[in-house]
Amino acid sequence: MSDTHNKEVDQISGVETTGHEWDGLKELNNPLPRWWLYIFYATVVWAVIYWVLYPSWPLVSSYTKGVLGANQRQEATAAYDKGVADRAQFADKIVATSLEDITQDQDLLQYALANGRAAFGDNCAPCHGSGGTGAEGYPNLQDDTWIWGGTLDDIHTTLLYGIRTDNDDARFGDMPAFGTDELLTREEIDQVSNFVASRAGVETDADVDLAAGQVLYEDNCAACHGDNLEGIQEVGAPSLMSANYLYGNSLDDIKAQVAAPRNGVMPGWVERLDPATIKSLTVYVHSFGGGQ
Amino acid sequence: MSADTETHEGGHSEEWFASAKKIYPMATHGLFRRIKWTLLFITLGIYYFLPFIRYDRGPDAPGQAVLIDMDHTRAYFFFIEIWPQEVYYLTGLLIIAAVALFLMNAVAGRVWCGYLCPQTVWTDLFLWVERKVEGDRRERIALDKDPWTFGKIRKRATKHFFWLMIAWWTGGAWVLYFNDAPTLVWQLLTFQAPMIAYVWIGILTTTTYLLAGFMREQVCIYMCPWPRIQAALTDEKALNVTYRWDRGEPRGSLKHNKELAAQGMPAGDCIDCYQCFQVCPTGVDIRKGMQLDCIQCGLCIDACDNIMTKIGKPTGLIAYDTDENIERRIEGKEPVYEIVRVRTIIYAAIIAVVGAIMLFTLLNRDFADISVLHDRNPVFVEQSDGSVRNGYTVRLSNKRRHTRAFMLHVEGMPPNTQVEAVGADSTFAGRPIIEVGPDTTREVRVLVSSPPWEKMPQSTPVTFRITESVMGEVVTTKDTFKAPGEP
Ligand code: SF4
Ligand code: SF4
Numbered sequence: 001m002s003d004t005h006n007k008e009v010d011q012i013s014g015v016e017t018t019g020h021e022w023d024g025l026k027e028l029n030n031p032l033p034r035w036w037l038y039i040f041y042a043t044v045v046w047a048v049i050y051w052v053l054y055p056s057w058p059l060v061s062s063y064t065k066g067v068l069g070a071n072q073r074q075e076a077t078a079a080y081d082k083g084v085a086d087r088a089q090f091a092d093k094i095v096a097t098s099l100e101d102i103t104q105d106q107d108l109l110q111y112a113l114a115n116g117r118a119a120f121g122d123n124c125a126p127c128h129g130s131g132g133t134g135a136e137g138y139p140n141l142q143d144d145t146w147i148w149g150g151t152l153d154d155i156h157t158t159l160l161y162g163i164r165t166d167n168d169d170a171r172f173g174d175m176p177a178f179g180t181d182e183l184l185t186r187e188e189i190d191q192v193s194n195f196v197a198s199r200a201g202v203e204t205d206a207d208v209d210l211a212a213g214q215v216l217y218e219d220n221c222a223a224c225h226g227d228n229l230e231g232i233q234e235v236g237a238p239s240l241m242s243a244n245y246l247y248g249n250s251l252d253d254i255k256a257q258v259a260a261p262r263n264g265v266m267p268g269w270v271e272r273l274d275p276a277t278i279k280s281l282t283v284y285v286h287s288f289g290g291g292q
Numbered sequence: 293m294s295a296d297t298e299t300h301e302g303g304h305s306e307e308w309f310a311s312a313k314k315i316y317p318m319a320t321h322g323l324f325r326r327i328k329w330t331l332l333f334i335t336l337g338i339y340y341f342l343p344f345i346r347y348d349r350g351p352d353a354p355g356q357a358v359l360i361d362m363d364h365t366r367a368y369f370f371f372i373e374i375w376p377q378e379v380y381y382l383t384g385l386l387i388i389a390a391v392a393l394f395l396m397n398a399v400a401g402r403v404w405c406g407y408l409c410p411q412t413v414w415t416d417l418f419l420w421v422e423r424k425v426e427g428d429r430r431e432r433i434a435l436d437k438d439p440w441t442f443g444k445i446r447k448r449a450t451k452h453f454f455w456l457m458i459a460w461w462t463g464g465a466w467v468l469y470f471n472d473a474p475t476l477v478w479q480l481l482t483f484q485a486p487m488i489a490y491v492w493i494g495i496l497t498t499t500t501y502l503l504a505g506f507m508r509e510q511v512c513i514y515m516c517p518w519p520r521i522q523a524a525l526t527d528e529k530a531l532n533v534t535y536r537w538d539r540g541e542p543r544g545s546l547k548h549n550k551e552l553a554a555q556g557m558p559a560g561d562c563i564d565c566y567q568c569f570q571v572c573p574t575g576v577d578i579r580k581g582m583q584l585d586c587i588q589c590g591l592c593i594d595a596c597d598n599i600m601t602k603i604g605k606p607t608g609l610i611a612y613d614t615d616e617n618i619e620r621r622i623e624g625k626e627p628v629y630e631i632v633r634v635r636t637i638i639y640a641a642i643i644a645v646v647g648a649i650m651l652f653t654l655l656n657r658d659f660a661d662i663s664v665l666h667d668r669n670p671v672f673v674e675q676s677d678g679s680v681r682n683g684y685t686v687r688l689s690n691k692r693r694h695t696r697a698f699m700l701h702v703e704g705m706p707p708n709t710q711v712e713a714v715g716a717d718s719t720f721a722g723r724p725i726i727e728v729g730p731d732t733t734r735e736v737r738v739l740v741s742s743p744p745w746e747k748m749p750q751s752t753p754v755t756f757r758i759t760e761s762v763m764g765e766v767v768t769t770k771d772t773f774k775a776p777g778e779p
Contacts, residue, residue, distance in 0.1 A: 033312075033514070035507075106734065109715045113737075131669030142673040142681075242676040287714045287737050289673070289681060 087115075091276035099152040102283055109283065116284025119277050123269065124285075132288050136248055137264055142288045145244040149233045150291030156282040162268030163236065170268055173236025178220065179259025192216040193255040199229055200243040202251055312510055314436075315575040317419060318429035318567075322594025331407050332416055340461065343468035347371075350693050352730065360470050366731075372654065375691065377661070384650040388643055395639035397522050399631055400531040400612060405518065406589035411511050414462070414504035415573065418455055425451040429570060455505045456497070463496030509574035512587055519584050529630050533588050534613040535568075535579040538622050543579075546603060561605050568592035568610055578610060660698065661689035661733075662758050664771045672774045677744040679710075680775040684738045686713070688758060690728035697727045697761040700738065704754040705773060708743040725761070740773060748775035 007016045010028055020027040050056065054066040090111045094102060102108045121130060127138040134140035139147060148158050148171060161170040178184040184192070194204045195213025204210070218227070224237035231239030243249040246264070247257045269278055347357035347370055354361060359368040367374040374381055396403050405412060426432050426447050438444050467489045468476055479485035480493075503511055512519065526532070540562035544552065552559035562579065569577045571594070576586045590612070597607040617627035667683035674680055690696050701723050702711050714737040716724035728734045738756075742748045752773040759766050 103715055106715065106729075110735070129669075131667070133670045133673070140673070142670055142683075144675045144677070239676065242678075244674075244676050288683070289739055 090115075091274070094276040094279050099156060099279060099282060102279065103152070103286075112280040112283040113287060115277060115280035116282075116287075119273065119281050120284055123273065124281070132285065137246060137262065139246055140244070141285055143244060144289065144291040145238065145242075146291045147231075147233070147238045147246070148236050150286070152282055152286050152290070154233075155285050156279065158266060159278050159281055159285075160268060160270045163266040164263060165265060165268045167268045167270070171236060173224070174263055175224075175237075175257070175261035177260050184216070184220065184258075188212075188216055189255060189258050192221065193251060193258050196221075196229065196240050197243075197251050197254055200240060200245075202243050202249060202254070204251065313575065315509060315573070316429045316432050316570075317573045317591075318570040318595075319423055320567075320571040320591050320595045320598065322597055324590030324594050328407060328416060328589065328591075332413050335408065335410075335413055336417070340465045343465065343473035349373075353693055354472060356472055358469060359472075362470060373691070375689070378657070381650060381654070384646055387646050388650075391639050391642045391646070393518070394525060395636060395643065397525050398527070398530055398633075398635045398639060400588070401526060401533070402519070402522055402586070402588040405512060405516075405587035409587075411503060411516070412573075412587060412589070414458075414500060415508050417458060418504040418508075419573070421454045421458070422451055425454070452505075455501055459497045459500035459504070460493065462500045463493035466496050467492050509585070509587075512574060513585050523584060527635070528616045529614055529633060529635075531612040531614060531629070532582055533578060533586060533590060533593060533610065534615070534618070535562075535581070535610050536608070536613065536618060536621075537579065537581075538618050540579065540609050561600070561609050563599065563603065565599055567595040567599050571595040582615070658765070658767050659691040660696070660758060660760055660765055660767050661687075661691070662698075662756055662767050662769050663687045664738075664756050664769050666771055666774070672776065674776065675741065675744075679741045679744045679746070680748055680773075681739055681741040682773050684740065684756075684771065685735060686738045686756065687733055687735050688726060688728050689733040691731065693730050695727055695729050697725050698758040699761060700724045700726060701757045701759065702738075702740055702754050703757055704752060705740065706743055706746050706748075708746075710739075710741040710743075712739045712741075713737070714739070726758075742773070742775065748773065748777050750775060750777050 007029075008019065008026070009016045010026065013028060015028045015030055017026045018029045051064070052066065053068045054070050055063055056066065057064040090108070093108060094112060094115075097105070097108060102112050120128075120132070124132075128134050128141055129138075132141040134142075139145070144150070146154065148154055148163060157169075157171070161167040163170060164172055164174075176183060178192075179186070179189055190205065191209055191213035193213070194208040195210050195217050198204050198210055198213075217229075224232060224235050225240055226232055226237070229240040231237050231241075238246065245253065245257075247253055247262055269281075273281075342358050343356065345357040346355050347368075348355060349368070354368060356368065357370050361368065365376045393404055422432070426435055435444060435447065464480070467485075471489070476485060476489065480489065507515075537560075539560065541560040542552075542558060543549075543560050543562035543564045546563045549559040549563060568579070569575075569592075571591045572578070572586075573589060573591065574585045574587055576583055576592075578586060578592050593608075593610045593612070596610040600607045600609055613627070614629075617629075620627055663686070665685040665687075667685070670683075672680050672682050686700070688698055690698075697717070699720060700711065700713060700716075702709065711722065711724060713724035713726055716736065717727045718725045724736075724738070726734065726736055740754075752775070753770060754773050755768050755770055757766060757768045
């Protein structure tokens with residue numbers, strides 16, 4: 001600050017200028033307010049203290065750890081554990097309460113729905129869709145077609161053990177492969193498929209003998225799907241009356257399913273999710289609309 | 293003018309920073325000083341003691357008249373209870389506050405700054421402590437120059453002790469607005485209060501101590517935006533603390549002016565005693581005219597009036613007056629005080645309208661509330677019997693202090709539409725009845741299914757109506773029922 005002689009001093013204010021000039025306006029070199037300067041120094045000091053206390057500088061393969069040993073991963077884990085512990089009391093109540101009673105208890109219901117929604121997103125959404133509307137081969141949980149039953153208990157059983165899994169308590173229902181196993185001829189498959197389509201309101205082929213199809217249906221299908229196509233839940237044979245079919249609603253889809261049926265697998269969750277979560281999921285899925 | 297108060301004129305500083313000139317406001321007495329003391333007592337009295345006033349809202353409800361309950365997201369102000377979705381009242385209050393500031397400004401400049409601004413009020417209180425401990429202006433200037441003797445240290449320590457006590461009490465009173473005051477006081481005393489309470493007390497103690505003890509007029513001059521806005525809003529009809537130079541000039545010492553007068557030369561009433569300058573809390577020489585730094589506290593009026601009384605001249609050399617009036621007096625016209633004019637009428641009208649709207653909504657507010665969120669995924673579901681089902685998340689709020697039951701009805705749908713609420717407590721004629729606890733919100737999932745095979749259009753406007761079972765209070769909201777059908 002010694003040499004100010006060659007600096008220009010503003011006539012009016014007596015303050016020296018910075019030498020910057022725009023359109024004839026000269027910038028005055030006014031000093032900073034003291035408080036401002038001190039706050040600036042304080043931030044510098046703060047930064048240095050921070051470097052010492054907390055992880056900050058990157059090194060070649062690591063970083064400075066800071067003397068406090070602060071670690072965000074540990075903090076996150078601790079917060080997670082605390083969350084689990086906080087929820088434990090609710091979880092215990094859910095386990096101890098019957099499904100029916102959970103839906104009657106406002107607090108438990110709210111908890112179960114929230115917990116179920118989260119668990120659904122993590123575990124179920126990949127197949128059944130984030131809104132539970134399913135896709136071809138994956139049942140729509142929002143409608144009233146429940147292949148294995150839509151009561152709270154049915155849904156709970158399905159969630160626990162799955163369908164067609166290795167679990168001893170899992171429910172099975174295998175549709176015979178009428179085409180691949182040569183139980184029916186090509187023509188017979190066409191006939192029975194057209195008969196089913198005609199009853200479900202799907203457009204049929206021209207010149208097909210629907211009466212023959214009906215006979216074939218009664219001989220081969222009625223045992224599982226019922227005399228009036230109403231389906232039998234106990235064996236997982238869906239109703240064929242309306243075309244909410246799992247594997248497609250066109251005549252070709254029906255033919256394909258009769259000839260070489262697909263038998264989808266629903267995994268059981270008893271070994272992967274805790275009982276409270278499975279119960280919450282049951283309540284949540286049931287809240288989509290439930291059903292028989 | 294003493295060297296201490298002389299402002300630097302010209303001569304550039306080679307410092308890296310320029311420090312503000314320390315101001316040593318002198319004590320004065322008079323009408324405006326009394327007004328200031330009175331307002332200080334009232335405002336600080338309200339601030340420090342309001343949380344202790346009780347108000348009975350019945351069992352299970354806070355008994356504190358003014359309370360902001362963060363945990364339960366409720367704000368209480370005597371008989372008013374504000375829910376989070378009603379914070380628009382705050383918007384109304386802010387509008388009224390802003391326009392009231394404009395109105396005050398149109399009437400009498402920065403009166404808010406001079407008498408009611410917290411910065412002014414606390415600074416005044418701190419200055420009072422300073423005077424009690426260290427003495428008035430002259431003694432304080434001397435004390436600053438004194439070497440560090442035991443006596444000086446004792447005085448300084450005493451002053452800072454009292455300042456910190458006031459600052460600490462200020463922070464303490466603040467947190468009492470957010471929790472039951474007597475309980476919190478006890479918790480604070482026994483070190484069981486929540487951490488956040490100590491943190492806030494710490495913050496407010498520090499800011500009060502710094503702002504009222506050290507920053508003082510610098511807050512008004514450098515930090516506060518209001519002087520800038522105010523300068524743009526004021527006009528020549530607003531009353532401002534004004535030095536009536538038409539009467540005061542030419543100024544000179546008492547003796548000098550008397551001599552001038554004796555010779556028949558023009559001599560003003562101002563005896564250049566600098567009292568008006570020395571009492572000024574922001575270091576303004578009001579005789580230089582209207583300035584941004586002046587907070588319109590009127591203390592210079594008191595000071596000058598005291599001088600005028602002493603020298604046997606009429607008071608009011610400095611007074612609340614307008615520039616317009618000075619011109620008028622010079623021209624020999626009567627002064628005018630136009631408080632009621634277009635500007636003030638408009639401001640007052642805005643305040644009245646906003647206030648009336650707030651009062652109206654407050655008196656007519658519902659004690660129940662419904663909001664509906666249509667499911668987006670899926671928007672609708674077709675059922676095997678041909679019906680279409682829509683899912684909604686319905687939130688019901690009960691703002692009364694007891695459990696109430698609401699019957700839910702969906703209007704605008706064809707007959708035989710089914711309405712189910714997951715977890716409904718009962719149904720009446722096919723309409724779900726949902727109980728909501730006291731002062732709470734409950735969320736239920738509602739499924740609406742159209743009658744089987746009924747051809748529904750793509751979108752049907754529907755009204756969700758809740759009817760409270762006892763008083764019959766009705767609240768509605770609108771939504772739509774979606775279907776795959778024809779648009
Ligand atoms: S000039 Fe007068 S009115 Fe303005 S701040 Fe100073 S003492 Fe108060
Ligand atoms: S107090 Fe009054 S008389 Fe004294 S200098 Fe100020 S205006 Fe002049």
